[in-house]
Amino acid sequence: MGQEQKGVLAPVAALGGASLRFLGEMGAMFLFLADSLLLMFSSFGQIPKTVRQVFFIGVKSISVIALIGLFTGMVIGLQTYYALSKFGSEGFLGAAVALSLVRELAPVLTAFMVTGRAGSSMTAEIGVMRISEQIDALEIMDINPMSYLVSPKLAACLISFPILTTLFDLIGMLGGYLTGVMLMGGNAGAYLYRVDSSLDWEDVSGGYIKAMVFAVIVCTVCCYQGYFTHLREDKGPEGVSQATTTAVVMSCVLILVADYVLTSILY
Secondary structure, three states, X not given: OOHHHHHHHHHHXXXXXXXXXXXXXXXXXXXXXXXHHHHOOOOOOHHHHXXXXXXXXXXXXXXXXXXXXXXXXXXXXXHHHHHHHOOOOHHHHHHHHHHHHHHHHHHHHHXXXXXXXXXXXHHHHHHHHHHOOHHHHHHHOOOOHXXXXXHHHHHHHHHHHHHHHHHHHHHHHHHHHHHHHHHOOOXXXXXXXXXXXXXXXXXXXXXXXXXXXXXXXXXXXXXXXXXXXXXXXXXXXXXXXXXXXXHHHHHHXXXXXXXXXXXXXXX
């Protein structure tokens, strides 16, 4: 093959190589997830470790979820009331706020917030343990690092994400009430009636399914990046920092991709 042909095919070769690396990474993360799921039920000793992780991932995220949920609902209530008032449809404010939160915004924004607060911490914690050879020490002591470090975090995410999403829903609807009814003068009875009548179990269950899928994505990506920090070109603290950044960015991208796919399937 001549030099000219090689030059023409170089972008195709680069794209193919990047695609193969991406598929290999996704396959490795899937196997990592499968191993974590199996070890989640390995013994009763997982329960206290899971409870500690629920406190760290779930309970400590309540304040930020409540704050973001309140202001998200307030913004939606304000903007939606302004848009609906142009068509004389202010009475549908409750339905617009409830559906946008339950079906879309609450699970996605909850996943983003937990990724930034707890996901980055998980990556850094496991990454530091890897570069300081603590994970190797666990293996020497015949303690499975996946069972000890990853599985409790996965179980805690599966428990915490739906609960935090529910909290986001409720506080977001309260925020919409504050701006749409108390600030803009909308009808309180119409707001509450539309919230109640517009939501079906399909909407609520779809939000919970999204929350569970996002929990798996966030925990798998963040723990995987930390667990294999030692395989990066940059070693030491630089590798941990890059792994943390990669985990947060990749989690957010995969959350949005999964959100589109799940919305297409569920609704």
